[in-house]
Amino acid sequence: MLEEVGFVDVSYGNRIDTFAGAPGEEKARAYDVHGYTFMARKPD
Amino acid sequence: MATSELPVDADSLRSEVRDKYRDVALEPGAEHHFHTGRFLARHLGYPAAWVDDVPEPVVESFAGVGDPFAMRRLEPGERIVDVGSGAGFDSFCAAWQVGDDGHVVGVDMTPEMLDKARRNAALVGADNVEFREGFAEQLPVADGWADVVISNGVINLCPDKHAAFTEIRRVLRPGGVLQFADIANGTPVPPGALREIDLWTG
Ligand SMILES: C[S@@+](CC[C@H](N)C(=O)[O-])C[C@H]1O[C@@H](n2cnc3c(N)ncnc32)[C@H](O)[C@@H]1O
Numbered sequence: 227m228l229e230e231v232g233f234v235d236v237s238y239g240n241r242i243d244t245f246a247g248a249p250g251e252e253k254a255r256a257y258d259v260h261g262y263t264f265m266a267r268k269p270d
Numbered sequence: 271m272a273t274s275e276l277p278v279d280a281d282s283l284r285s286e287v288r289d290k291y292r293d294v295a296l297e298p299g300a301e302h303h304f305h306t307g308r309f310l311a312r313h314l315g316y317p318a319a320w321v322d323d324v325p326e327p328v329v330e331s332f333a334g335v336g337d338p339f340a341m342r343r344l345e346p347g348e349r350i351v352d353v354g355s356g357a358g359f360d361s362f363c364a365a366w367q368v369g370d371d372g373h374v375v376g377v378d379m380t381p382e383m384l385d386k387a388r389r390n391a392a393l394v395g396a397d398n399v400e401f402r403e404g405f406a407e408q409l410p411v412a413d414g415w416a417d418v419v420i421s422n423g424v425i426n427l428c429p430d431k432h433a434a435f436t437e438i439r440r441v442l443r444p445g446g447v448l449q450f451a452d453i454a455n456g457t458p459v460p461p462g463a464l465r466e467i468d469l470w471t472g
Pocket residue numbers: 287288291331332333334335353354355356357358359360377378379380383404405406407421422423424427428
């Protein structure tokens with residue numbers, strides 16, 4: 227989607243176990259939900 | 271905003287999201303289905319220098335899902351927009367990085383979060399940060415103003431992600447950077463469950 231709206235150089239960082247130990251962990255695991263970091267650039 | 275094909279009603283979703291984050295602003299210590307506060311910031315790997323000594327109100331309503339500064343540190347003098355700034359923790363981390371020559375604009379749609387963010391700015395003496403009320407899909411920022419847009423745990427809450435990203439692109443200068451943290455699911459959520467508002471609000 228980032229490329230679709232005109233971003234370039236899209237990259238992403240490590241997967242983060244955001245919900246580990248939280249009350250919502252079970253639901254997060256059911257849909258394999260994790261945190262991610264992303265970076266993209268608007269073309270010059 | 272093209273919302274006709276969204277699996278949930280955009281206005282109901284916004285109102286549910288506001289209710290949820292009003293609670294996180296006013297009762298950060300209550301049980302939420304996600305982690306919050308200083309514990310969360312440490313869990314996500316934020317540097318101790320940003321987390322350990324900040325006054326409790328500044329970090330207690332933090333509800334991010336990753337560290338948007340992990341892939342790239344901000345540079346002195348940069349102009350930053352924080353989309354969905356909540357109680358302001360990331361905006362202050364940004365302010366410390368960009369310094370007095372930089373400027374940070376936090377945007378959020380939940381009044382209680384904005385109030386808290388403004389009180390927090392006074393608490394930490396952050397003169398280079400301001401908070402504006404608005405939507406990710408309609409940012410109250412001029413075209414091309416920002417060097418960098420950051421965001422943490424917000425785009426997943428937007429019913430129209432395409433509109434949010436288009437708006438972010440509009441406020442960035444040519445060559446500007448979007449760096450953000452968000453959640454994504456590896457297993458597809460069934461269409462029926464997509465209409466469960468609970469799955470969206472957190
Ligand atoms: C998960 S919290 C994250 C807050 C902050 N980024 C942090 O890391 O603590 C989500 C925030 O985004 C705001 N928000 C959600 N949807 C929004 C939208 N469409 N426009 C503006 N703000 C939004 C909520 O009010 C809430 O403060």
